[in-house]
Amino acid sequence: MNVTKLRAFTDLQLVSNQFSGSFDAPNPSMQKYLKLLQELVVRFEHFELAQVPRSQNKKADALSKLAALTFSHFQKQVWVEELPRKSIDNDLMVASVEEEQPNWMKPILQYIRNNVLPNDKREALLVRERAPMYIIQNDILYRKSYCGPMMWSVGLIEAEMIVDEVHNGSCVLHSGYKTIAAKIMLMGYFWPSLYRDVANIIKRCKSCQRHAPQNRMPRHDMIPVNLPWPFHK
The missing domain is CATH 1.10.340.70 (Endonuclease III; domain 1)
Incomplete structure (x- = not known):
């Protein structure tokens, strides 16, 4: 989307302090996530990761709970995206597909x-x-x-x-x-x-x-026409 300046928010103090350097990342998995984040940050002219304090998150939390209780009788449809692998895992090598020429x-x-x-x-x-x-x-x-x-x-x-x-x-x-x-x-x-x-x-x-579900209704072209009244209609 050609975004050059980005400000991200998180409610995890551990993540924000590890990114700023205030906290260490002794966990090997967290080190990989931190390294991946540092590589992505280089693509932006300005990047800021701000932590939302718990005191400022109370209203949003209460509003979400109130909405869940108020509209519980409505039928909800939530799209869930399943991540098959972690973002810190190595990318799989996929062979490119040669398309036919010309195409649409x-x-x-x-x-x-x-x-x-x-x-x-x-x-x-x-x-x-x-x-x-x-x-x-x-x-x-x-x-x-x-x-x-x-x-x-x-x-x-x-x-x-x-x-x-x-x-x-x-x-x-x-x-x-x-x-x-x-x-x-x-x-x-x-x-x-x-x-x-x-x-x-x-x-x-x-x-x-x-x-597949099958239609058991008879077709109109298969119904005999020489039937007694009132079936001939």
């Missing part, structure tokens, strides 16, 4: 970078209408979101890998195509044919077809 992102990238439109008038009109919804940062195409962070635009090869991981991978989310598509968007990925690709993969999945 190429016309949008050419229009945003060089103001170049396709030769076909209809396709050029679509690119011009869709381009304002995208932005390029660090040579990566992102799609803007209404209520959330920007989503990483991926090609068709990487998109198929993402759908397969959510549907058949470690998540094993054998749900409807709308649920899986929403899960992928919450993970921060986007491509135009998201819903269609997920629906096609679910149609090819034997487990989803075997355990």
Whole structure:
């Protein structure tokens, strides 16, 4: 987001004093967290970590408890992000995915970078209408979101890998195509044919077809027409 000046708040006195140098960090795990924080701070022109005293946190704590008691009869939906590993662990080496050329992102990238439109008038009109919804940062195409962070635009090869991981991978989310598509968007990925690709993969999945709810209602074309009154209507 190109933030240059940042002020962070914490209610832990231990963390703030270890960062300022007033306290030592004898714990090996805390030393790794402190080292990681010091490496991230270098990226900002100004960074400040302020501790919120307990006396100033009483009103916020009381307000949160009051809200939990007052609106307890409402149905709540809380999104929980599960962190699979610690931030101090070493990053996994992931092989890059070579996308096919051209793909759906190429016309949008050419229009945003060089103001170049396709030769076909209809396709050029679509690119011009869709381009304002995208932005390029660090040579990566992102799609803007209404209520959330920007989503990483991926090609068709990487998109198929993402759908397969959510549907058949470690998540094993054998749900409807709308649920899986929403899960992928919450993970921060986007491509135009998201819903269609997920629906096609679910149609090819034997487990989803075997355990999917079946409609027992008879079809209209299978009902005999030569029935006595009042069934002929």
